[in-house]
Amino acid sequence: MATPKKLPATDVVVVGLGWAGSIIAKELADEGLNVMGFERGPWRDTAVDFNLASATDELRYNRRQELMLRTKQNTCTMRNTPAETALPMRDWGSFHPGNGTGGAGNHWAGITFRFQPTEFRLASYLQERYGKEVPAELTLQDWGTTWEEMEPHYDAFERLAGVSGKAGNLNGTVVEGGNPFEGARSREYPNPPTAQTYAPTLFAEAARNLGYKPFPVPSALASQAYTNQYGVTMGPCTFCGFCTNYGCANYSKASAIVNVLPALIRKPNFTAKTNAEVLKVTLDSTGKKATGIIYVDANGDQFEQPAEIVVVAAFIFENVRLMLLSGVGQPYDPVTNTGTTGRNYAYQTANSVRMFFDDKNFNPFIGGGAIGMGIDEFNNDNFDHAGLGFVGGGSTRVTPIGAAPIDSRPVPPGTPAWGSQWKKATVENYASSMSIGCEASSYSKRTNYLSLDPNYTDPHGRPLLRITFDFPENDLRMAEYCTNKVAEIAKSMNPRAFFPSPRKGPWANTSYQSSHIVGGFIMGADPKNSSVNKHLQVWGVPNLFVVGSSAFPQNPGYNPTGTVGALAFKAADAIRRLYLKRPGEMISV
Amino acid sequence: MKTTLSLCAGLLALSLGTANAASGGDSYNLVQKGRYLATLGDCTACHTQPGKPLFAGGVSIDTPFGKLVGANITPDPETGIGGWSFEDFQNVMSKGHAPGDKRLYGAMPYTAYTKVSREDNQAIWAYLQTVQPVHNPVETNLLPFPFNLRSSLIAWNLLNFEEGEFKPDAKKSEQWNRGAYLVQGLGHCGTCHTPKSLTGGDKNDAFLAGADLQGWVAPNITADPHAGIGAWSVEEIVQYLKTGANRFDIASGPMAEAVEHSTQHWKDEDLMAVAVYLKDDPRTDWPKPVEPLAADSPAMVAGKAIYADRCSACHVGSGEGIAHLFPKLAKAPLVNAADTASLIRVVLAGSRAGGTEAAPTAPAMPSFAWNLSDENIADVLTYVRNSWGNSASPVSSAEVTDLRDSLNER
Numbered sequence: 001m002a003t004p005k006k007l008p009a010t011d012v013v014v015v016g017l018g019w020a021g022s023i024i025a026k027e028l029a030d031e032g033l034n035v036m037g038f039e040r041g042p043w044r045d046t047a048v049d050f051n052l053a054s055a056t057d058e059l060r061y062n063r064r065q066e067l068m069l070r071t072k073q074n075t076c077t078m079r080n081t082p083a084e085t086a087l088p089m090r091d092w093g094s095f096h097p098g099n100g101t102g103g104a105g106n107h108w109a110g111i112t113f114r115f116q117p118t119e120f121r122l123a124s125y126l127q128e129r130y131g132k133e134v135p136a137e138l139t140l141q142d143w144g145t146t147w148e149e150m151e152p153h154y155d156a157f158e159r160l161a162g163v164s165g166k167a168g169n170l171n172g173t174v175v176e177g178g179n180p181f182e183g184a185r186s187r188e189y190p191n192p193p194t195a196q197t198y199a200p201t202l203f204a205e206a207a208r209n210l211g212y213k214p215f216p217v218p219s220a221l222a223s224q225a226y227t228n229q230y231g232v233t234m235g236p237c238t239f240c241g242f243c244t245n246y247g248c249a250n251y252s253k254a255s256a257i258v259n260v261l262p263a264l265i266r267k268p269n270f271t272a273k274t275n276a277e278v279l280k281v282t283l284d285s286t287g288k289k290a291t292g293i294i295y296v297d298a299n300g301d302q303f304e305q306p307a308e309i310v311v312v313a314a315f316i317f318e319n320v321r322l323m324l325l326s327g328v329g330q331p332y333d334p335v336t337n338t339g340t341t342g343r344n345y346a347y348q349t350a351n352s353v354r355m356f357f358d359d360k361n362f363n364p365f366i367g368g369g370a371i372g373m374g375i376d377e378f379n380n381d382n383f384d385h386a387g388l389g390f391v392g393g394g395s396t397r398v399t400p401i402g403a404a405p406i407d408s409r410p411v412p413p414g415t416p417a418w419g420s421q422w423k424k425a426t427v428e429n430y431a432s433s434m435s436i437g438c439e440a441s442s443y444s445k446r447t448n449y450l451s452l453d454p455n456y457t458d459p460h461g462r463p464l465l466r467i468t469f470d471f472p473e474n475d476l477r478m479a480e481y482c483t484n485k486v487a488e489i490a491k492s493m494n495p496r497a498f499f500p501s502p503r504k505g506p507w508a509n510t511s512y513q514s515s516h517i518v519g520g521f522i523m524g525a526d527p528k529n530s531s532v533n534k535h536l537q538v539w540g541v542p543n544l545f546v547v548g549s550s551a552f553p554q555n556p557g558y559n560p561t562g563t564v565g566a567l568a569f570k571a572a573d574a575i576r577r578l579y580l581k582r583p584g585e586m587i588s589v
Numbered sequence: 590m591k592t593t594l595s596l597c598a599g600l601l602a603l604s605l606g607t608a609n610a611a612s613g614g615d616s617y618n619l620v621q622k623g624r625y626l627a628t629l630g631d632c633t634a635c636h637t638q639p640g641k642p643l644f645a646g647g648v649s650i651d652t653p654f655g656k657l658v659g660a661n662i663t664p665d666p667e668t669g670i671g672g673w674s675f676e677d678f679q680n681v682m683s684k685g686h687a688p689g690d691k692r693l694y695g696a697m698p699y700t701a702y703t704k705v706s707r708e709d710n711q712a713i714w715a716y717l718q719t720v721q722p723v724h725n726p727v728e729t730n731l732l733p734f735p736f737n738l739r740s741s742l743i744a745w746n747l748l749n750f751e752e753g754e755f756k757p758d759a760k761k762s763e764q765w766n767r768g769a770y771l772v773q774g775l776g777h778c779g780t781c782h783t784p785k786s787l788t789g790g791d792k793n794d795a796f797l798a799g800a801d802l803q804g805w806v807a808p809n810i811t812a813d814p815h816a817g818i819g820a821w822s823v824e825e826i827v828q829y830l831k832t833g834a835n836r837f838d839i840a841s842g843p844m845a846e847a848v849e850h851s852t853q854h855w856k857d858e859d860l861m862a863v864a865v866y867l868k869d870d871p872r873t874d875w876p877k878p879v880e881p882l883a884a885d886s887p888a889m890v891a892g893k894a895i896y897a898d899r900c901s902a903c904h905v906g907s908g909e910g911i912a913h914l915f916p917k918l919a920k921a922p923l924v925n926a927a928d929t930a931s932l933i934r935v936v937l938a939g940s941r942a943g944g945t946e947a948a949p950t951a952p953a954m955p956s957f958a959w960n961l962s963d964e965n966i967a968d969v970l971t972y973v974r975n976s977w978g979n980s981a982s983p984v985s986s987a988e989v990t991d992l993r994d995s996l997n998e999r
Contacts, residue, residue: 047941047953052903053960225911232950233913238902250902251914251952262949 004294004302010034010271013293013307015278015322016314018103019561020547020568022256022264023160024311026230027572029270031580036305037270038295040277040314041069041100044257050247058404062245067107068092069099073277076317077453080470080506082334088456088464093509095517096245097315101274102257104315104515105561109244109369109401110220110253112163113558114154114566116380117147117183122554126381126391134391135474139344139444141553144525145534147183150566153573155186157565158218161254162226162234164191165218179215181376194223194237199362199434200373203398206493212375217397218562219370220254230263241402243369253369273297279460281310281326281544290544296460308583309575312546313568319550320450320520321465328541329521329531334447334468340531340539341521342451344444345467346555348516349475349503351394351438351483355495356412361431364403372399378482379557380441390477394440394557396486403430410435413499438486439514440479440503441557445472450520471505479503516560518552523567526589533587535574536567542585547571616715623716626709629859630702630775631851635659645669645723650696651803653789655732657696665722678714679707684752685742692742694730695749695789704755704774749790761869764858768866771859772797781807781843797867799926804995805842806931808923812870815878815980816925819868826864830855832947834913837921839952842931845943853945878925881980882971888983892972895965899957900973908977914952919977929970929984933992936966958996963989 011033014025021037029035044050060066069075069092077086098104118125123140134140157163167188168178193216196204204214221237228234237252251258264270275298282291282304292306312319320342323329329341374397376382385391403410410433411425453466471479483502490498503513524530527539532551538544547568549560578586627633636644636659646661646669663669670678673688680686685699693699705713730737755774757766772778783791784800792798799809799816811817818826821837828835830852833845840848852860882889897906903915910917918924923931934940937958944951957966967986974981 047951051939051953051955053955053957225914227913230949231947233948233952235903235911235914240902249955251950258950262944262951266944266946266949 002302004304006304006306009292009306009308010036011307012036012309012311013038013305015293015310015312016103016318017101017256017261017272018098018313018315019105019256019565021103021311021313022101022260023157023565023568024313024545024547024572024575025270026260026264027569028309028575029264029267031576032269033309034269035271036307037272038276038278038293038305039101039272039274040073041098041274043272043274044100044102044106044247046247046249046251046258050249052249055247055249056240056242058406061107061242061247062404062407065092065096065245067098067100067245067247069097072459074318074458075464077456077464077466078509079466079468082447082468085455086453086466086468089509093511094507094513095515096512097317097515101261101272102247102255105255106247106257107245108253108255108515108561109399109559111370111399111559112158112161112165112218112220112562113395114182114185115150115556115558115563116181118381119143119556120145120147120150122556129381130385130391133386135389135472137445137472138391138474139446141344141444141522141524141529143523143534143553144530145523145570149534150570151183151186153566153569154562156569157562159190160228160230160259161220161565162191162222162228162259163189163218163220163254163562164194164216164223165189166193166216168215177215179374179376180213181379181382189218191223191226194219194221194368194371196373197239197363197366197371197400198360199364199400200371200398202360202434202493203436203489204373206489207373207375210489210492212377212489214373214375217370217372217374217399219368220561221368221370222252222254228259230260232259232262234258237368237371239366239368239371239402241365241367241404244401277460278314278322279325279462281312281322281328283326283328283541287327288541290541308543309579310544311571312544313548316517316520316548316550317450317465319546319548321452323521323531323546324450324452324465325462328538328544331451332449334449337446340527340529342449343529344519344522344553345448345450345469346442346444346519346552347469347471347507348442348514348555349394349440349471349479350513351440351479351486351500351502352435353483353486353490353498353500354410354435355433355490355493355498356410356429357432357434358496359432360434362400362434364400364408364431364434367400367402369401370399372397374398378438378485388477388481390474390481392441392443392475392478392557394438394478394482396436396438396482396489398434398436400434412497436486436490438482439557439559440482441475442518442555443472443474444519444554448472470507471503476503476505516549516555518549518555518560521546521550522553523551524553534570535578535586536571537574537579537586539589542579543583545571545575619712619715620719623712623714625856626713626775627716628851628854629771630713630777631847632662633850634846635696636662642721642723642725644717644720645725646727646729647725652694652696652732653785653803654736657694658727658729658731660729661723661725661727662717663720663723663725664718665724668724668726669722670717671722675711675714678717679710682710683754685746685750692739692746694732694742695745698777698780700750700791701774701777701780703750703752704770706754709775745788745790748788749786762865764862764865765869767859768862768864771863772866776863778810782810799922799928801928801930802843804930804934804992806923806926806928807843808926808931810867810922811872811875812868813875815875816927817875817922820920823861823864823868826867827857827860830860830863831857831945832913833943833945834948836912837917838923839913839916839942841935841940841942841954845941848945849943853947878980879982881975882983888968888971889975891965892968892970893976895961895969896972899961900969908973908979913948914950918973918979920979924974924979925981927982929988930992932970932974933966933984933989934996936961936970937989937993938996958993962986963993
């Protein structure tokens with residue numbers, strides 16, 4: 001292959017223009033640095049791409065997945081255990097990597113939780129509370145940071161995304177109506193909660209009757225017109241129901257393309273290179289300094305872009321794969337339990353209880369991906385796990401996304417999958433069925449990890465990323481327990497019938513679960529078992545930062561985007577405040 | 590060769606500067622002032638093509654008489670204005686006469702620029718000298734016969750042109766006079782917003798009362814409370830010009846460009862002066878609004894249903910819109926305008942608002958040409974024009990058909 005053409009150097013290269021990359025690029029451009037953002041997909045823009053007259057096309061966006069990465073361009077191979085040979089995913093099933101500016105943050109639902117204070121020192125905390133009772137299969141780790149260090153950055157992301165919600169804990173005082181289990185927040189959400197539709201309202205009533213404390217799910221679907229710190233404006237959500245898998249036509253669902261890029265692209269010291277896939281991060285001969293990146297443009301021509309600072313902020317899979325391909329960190333080996341790149345890969349454990357009523361009409365076509373009510377009594381360590389044989393839990397909530405005509409056909413188990421009986425059951429149940437979800441934790445274990453596949457390559461001849469994953473026993477026990485608790489609430493609502501679906505193994509690619517994938521290049525306090533320090537700075541390569549859910553050592557029972565956004569602000573803050581003054585290792589070990 | 594020349598010029602300037610430090614400082618100030626004045630005049634609109642060198646000309650300007658092209662006004666001696674003296678420039682601004690007895694067409698708004706003070710023209714001239722010379726020959730006159738004959742402009746000027754610098758009104762405040770100077774002069778607001786006579790001159794008795802602009806409408810910006818911006822406060826006018834949006838409206842089409850290139854960069858005190866002047870209109874005998882159509886007329890009933898389905902998600906049921914994102918339709922000047930071209934156009938073709946430093950979102954209205962018929966569009970616009978305090982003539986489906994045809998031709 002020809003030597004890549006070397007381009008004039010810039011200050012900062014950012015790989016990926018989703019949430020994390022766009023935020024860091026904006027913050028560093030505001031600092032006056034020359035920033036170049038690289039995105040493997042196209043430039044996306046609400047006005048052009050998510051036109052109101054065509055954005056709500058279920059066939060195009062849901063069935064044909066227009067916003068997702070094409071597996072021909074890049075995919076993963078998968079297997080459940082290290083003993084198996086992994087096979088490539090030729091269609092996305094279990095999760096949906098995004099493509100283009102905005103990334104997966106275009107097609108997300110908008111649920112924007114903060115993680116709880118104990119999460120950031122989870123391994124230590126559970127050890128202190130349960131000692132030997134913590135299942136030995138788990139490889140939980142602390143994050144190397146604290147709630148106090150995270151809070152300002154959660155706050156910045158909530159302001160950025162115009163999150164609508166109700167505080168449950170303001171500066172240590174528990175506030176009625178909010179989530180009493182949340183960490184102390186420095187101020188109220190930037191927007192009040194949205195109105196609630198019928199199903200979440202009924203659920204909240206039932207939960208309250210059982211003594212739980214329901215709260216509005218924090219939502220990046222704006223409840224009112226809102227202008228953020230970068231000057232861009234969101235419109236109030238219209239409950240159209242086209243959130244997950246779709247771009248928002250009303251500027252209501254926060255995303256990098258609504259909340260960051262319109263302001264960023266105006267800056268003369270920022271350049272976006274789209275349809276430009278980064279092939280590797282280049283290192284100098286010592287391996288201790290990143291010198292830039294190699295990328296390939298849409299013509300197949302390769303270029304070297306030198307930079308003083310390299311920020312890798314792609315989707316988790318590409319973050320980890322780029323590090324493996326670039327030789328950053330030692331690849332993780334589950335047999336010897338050595339190496340860091342690829343370690344502590346985890347997912348999310350999705351459970352639900354579906355209910356069918358005779359006497360209710362939920363108008364299920366009204367809704368939003370993050371509009372609903374939730375309870376946190378069965379999440380994480382909010383309940384006593386002594387004697388239960390597992391740790392972890394889930395966020396229980398009713399957030400009915402609009403029931404679109406192709407995909408939403410809730411029929412009771414046992415109904416034929418087609419024909420007149422199926423049609424009849426659809427008519428009977430479409431409007432009178434609802435579901436309670438329980439988005440639960442996914443804890444890391446030794447044999448769940450990411451590595452380069454020995455057999456399959458992408459169009460550039462680079463090995464695909466190989467996922468080795470199955471749900472730990474711990475998580476399956478947790479799923480069973482929490483789903484039963486949710487079923488008790490469902491039963492109290494007096495449906496005609498209800499059907500609990502706790503997550504069962506093995507992990508497969510046949511149906512969608514969630515795109516909440518974490519780990520593989522995790523943060524921590526010790527370079528022996530983590531890849532980046534608490535500033536998202538790569539141990540041993542101080543001018544390289546890797547940001548995203550790849551930094552999570554495990555996944556709690558919450559959606560990850562709020563924390564991805566907070567980590568992006570955290571990394572940008574560290575670079576602005578500390579690194580630029582004294583380039584080098586910000587934490588010495 | 591060119592490099593050598595400009596290097597010499599640089600050395601010359603340097604030595605002059607050393608000889609007389611005061612003139613060096615003054616020239617800096619003069620050039621900075623001139624640059625700001627050139628922004629006020631929005632010279633780039635006609636003289637700079639997007640992505641091309643500053644002031645190198647080549648922007649095509651559609652007029653009812655045919656096509657004109659913005660000249661190269663860089664200091665290039667051959668193809669620009671490098672051979673001109675300041676007096677040549679002053680004559681262009683005040684008289685519409687270019688060197689060589691070349692009379693300019695009114696697309697170069699000398700009918701407004703004649704109001705600009707000689708002192709300000711000196712600053713603009715000083716600034717234009719600092720621009721990078723670009724060799725770019727531009728044929729400015731692409732008009733068909735007989736309009737291409739510049740001699741026809743002698744008669745035109747007699748009919749439509751009154752030469753003379755702005756004379757302040759001693760009875761008004763300094764701020765008001767500054768506003769009047771900017772609106773009538775460099776701002777050349779009337780070039781788009783004042784209706785034109787058959788020969789294309791301003792109808793000065795209807796100053797700023799709105800005009801057709803090649804498929805757009807430059808709305809009425811008089812203090813008329815129904816058809817104009819009489820309901821806007823001074824602060825709301827400033828906000829519109831600074832950010833491209835206020836609670837009533839969002840700039841789109843040609844005004845979006847004017848805001849992006851020019852008004853967002855105006856000093857706040859200048860925008861304030863403009864607003865004070867626009868609000869203080871001596872005219873009070875505004876045309877009485879027509880009675881709104883009855884809500885039960887067939888077009889209103891059909892329009893209401895279409896509005897609920899297609900429009901209300903953004904513009905909301907009450908026509909109030911969302912500030913800075915989706916324009917308010919209730920009591921909006923454009924909605925109540927006699928000329929419906931802009932309204933029909935945005936529904937058919939969609940439109941994108943301007944983005945500014947202060948409001949970078951730049952939202953868009955989608956095209957409904959593919960899923961609304963001419964009659965649907967006529968009905969929904971008739972409904973919008975006669976609801977929530979609006980009252981204006983109904984829109985006919987023939988008007989929509991005509992504009993659809995003309996858009997398809999482009």
